Amino acid sequence: MTTEQLVEQIRKKKSFLCIGLDVDLDKIPPHLLQEEDPIFAFNKSIIDATHELAVAYKPNTAFYEAYGLKGWKALEKTISYLNEKHPEVYTIADAKRGDIGNTSTMYAKAFFEDLGFDSVTVAPYMGKDSVEPFLNFKDKHTILLALTSNLGAYDFQTKDLEGKTLYTSVLEVSKTWVNAENLMYVIGATKASYIGDVRAIVPNSFLLVPGVGAQGGSLTEVCKYGLNEQVGLLINSSRGIIYASKGTDFAEAAANQAASLQQQMESILNAG
Numbered sequence: 001m002t003t004e005q006l007v008e009q010i011r012k013k014k015s016f017l018c019i020g021l022d023v024d025l026d027k028i029p030p031h032l033l034q035e036e037d038p039i040f041a042f043n044k045s046i047i048d049a050t051h052e053l054a055v056a057y058k059p060n061t062a063f064y065e066a067y068g069l070k071g072w073k074a075l076e077k078t079i080s081y082l083n084e085k086h087p088e089v090y091t092i093a094d095a096k097r098g099d100i101g102n103t104s105t106m107y108a109k110a111f112f113e114d115l116g117f118d119s120v121t122v123a124p125y126m127g128k129d130s131v132e133p134f135l136n137f138k139d140k141h142t143i144l145l146a147l148t149s150n151l152g153a154y155d156f157q158t159k160d161l162e163g164k165t166l167y168t169s170v171l172e173v174s175k176t177w178v179n180a181e182n183l184m185y186v187i188g189a190t191k192a193s194y195i196g197d198v199r200a201i202v203p204n205s206f207l208l209v210p211g212v213g214a215q216g217g218s219l220t221e222v223c224k225y226g227l228n229e230q231v232g233l234l235i236n237s238s239r240g241i242i243y244a245s246k247g248t249d250f251a252e253a254a255a256n257q258a259a260s261l262q263q264q265m266e267s268i269l270n271a272g
């Protein structure tokens, strides 16, 4: 999907919500465990109930890899379902990959060609040649970890490196790479006070912002400095939406949580 198509969806739905499909078999409604594929059954119900409220879905691959072959099959079924039934939604494989060039090329093929995701999250630590293979794919986005939502972000990302912080270098240097227009960045919602600085370096890029809901980040704070002319934000919530109820009403409860965030987003967009 192109950035323009994503922006069109955001304007149409008045939403920049991304729903995280982080499926944990210990947390889904027990009645689904009798299904042949409980992970897919859960995802399908959540997607069907929320697709008009969200513009993106983000399965975190760890939650599928943890279940071996049946987890990977559920991931394949989920992305196929999204691409076939809801082709207008944007898809993110939250896989946090990145390796030497030829290996990165294989990661990119796995997520973009085999599975058919629109984007994949990538760690910048191994530098330019580890990221550029992802950037070579037309109409696909590479979402670079810049300033993450967890506490450990302060261990390295905010540390000074030759007069600037490490995450600032990630933003500045990555902007110079070939096909940099295919980059987006992960900025944690818990780091809202840094978003003005981020926008000073990447005013036009999309930011994937996890950390609202279960991690305590504030949508309003993120939007204050994060919005740009194309909206430029995808706000992710996973547990706060998909585990709103463990009963038979789980999909409806998820839709209510998603609707609450979508309404806040609509008000913010109308006010801007």
Ligand SMILES: O=c1ccn([C@@H]2O[C@H](COP(=O)(O)O)[C@@H](O)[C@H]2O)c(=O)[nH]1
Pocket (backbone or CB within 6 Å): 020, 022, 060, 094, 147, 148, 149, 150, 186, 187, 188, 210, 211, 212, 213, 214, 215, 236, 237, 238, 239, 240
């Ligand atoms: O900095 C980051 C990068 C990725 N994540 C991922 O986003 C979701 C957040 O889930 P919640 O349940 O809404 O907290 C999850 O998949 C994380 O691995 C992040 O939180 N922070």
